[in-house]
Amino acid sequence: MESPVSVTYIESTNMSQRKQTVIDILRDSRDFVSGEAMSDVLGISRNAVHKHIKSLRKRGYSITGVSRRGYRLEDEPCRLSMAHVTARTEKTVFGHSFRYHDEIESTNIEAKALATRGAPEGTVVVAESQTAGRGRLGRRWTSPAGKGLLFSVVLRPPLPMSEAHLLTIVAAVAAAEAIEKHVPAQVAIKWPNDLFIGDRKVGGILMEVSGEQDEVDWVVLGMGLNVNTEYSELPVALRRTATSLKMVGGEAVDRSEVLAALLLSLESHYKTASRGGFERALTAFRERDYLLSRTISVETRQGPVVGAAAGIDDRGALLVQLPERRVRSFHSGDVTLHS
Ligand code: BTN
Secondary structure (H helix, E strand, O other): OOOOOEEEEEOOOOOOHHHHHHHHHHHHHOOOEOHHHHHHHHOOOHHHHHHHHHHHHHOOOEEEEEOOOEEEEEEOOOOOOHHHHHHHHOOOOOOOEEEEEOOEOOHHHHHHHHHHOOOOOOOEEEEOOEOOOEOHHHOEOOOOOOOEEEEEEEEOOOOOHHHHOHHHHHHHHHHHHHHHOOOOOOEEEEOOOEEEEOOEEEEEEEEEEEEEOOEEEEEEEEEEEEOOOOHHHOOHHHOOOEOOHHHHHOOOOOHHHHHHHHHHHHHHHHHHHHHHOOHHHHHHHHHOEOOOOOEEEEEEOOEEEEEEEEEEOOOOOEEEEOOOOOEEEEOOOEEEEOO
């Protein structure tokens, strides 16, 4: 008998009963409701009502506020359809256990906690929004609620720790192929984990790993992808360097379908790598190498190293051509295009 798919819907602890009620009041009214009326019904101050409204807006609820009239609910965030995702991923490694959060600190943090407590390979943690989304090298990952894809998967690959980082390459290649099914554009990969369309970043991958030297215990692969994010919703500092599938293709994209496609593609590449090694992923990466032949600067503890990007080696390390025919390899580091 097949085991059933488990989808656990987890409401954020912030999404208190009170906020639910604020939403219920606005939904029922379909018109303006004064802050005073809500504060009377809920038995809280008008300031507290305002705070709830502010936090609901942050979660993607569109609420108009007009002085002396109050608040009106205009639109609710469009949620992922887990029914769609589970139907598409049935019978795959990622098809058995989903934890869907309305809001979470970080799907990677949650997936790591689950992995430490023994969650099986293929567990998927997905969220509509994150309060402390994490990027590589201690950076933040921000995404407006309900507009992007934010998820992490737990893997338990039979690999030595020294090879685990190659799964970032596997994930990046899998993501690039899945994204191309939804936008008329090519996706390039900036070593080791950035997904680019043209000269703008559309997504990124954060891999975290735990284990002993000879054997990985778990890997958490977290992916953030800008799907329906509008230009005006990007943080100001990223408006010249980031993009979204909607910005590229000109129309909204079904996030549930993109999530399913990403998981299916990841399963295909992960299976190939587990059975036969990383050749397929490395070859696919090389065909999408954003940095190849460009002059780059790699940040190291001793300062920046400038040279021409010369691809990656079979261990996934970045190769940089230096003067006098010297080639140096980097296993980690921050890379920028040298202007
Ligand atoms: C990067 O580009 O530096 C990597 C970004 C990875 C972001 C994703 S969003 C889902 C998952 N949870 C996190 O906290 N981070 C990853």
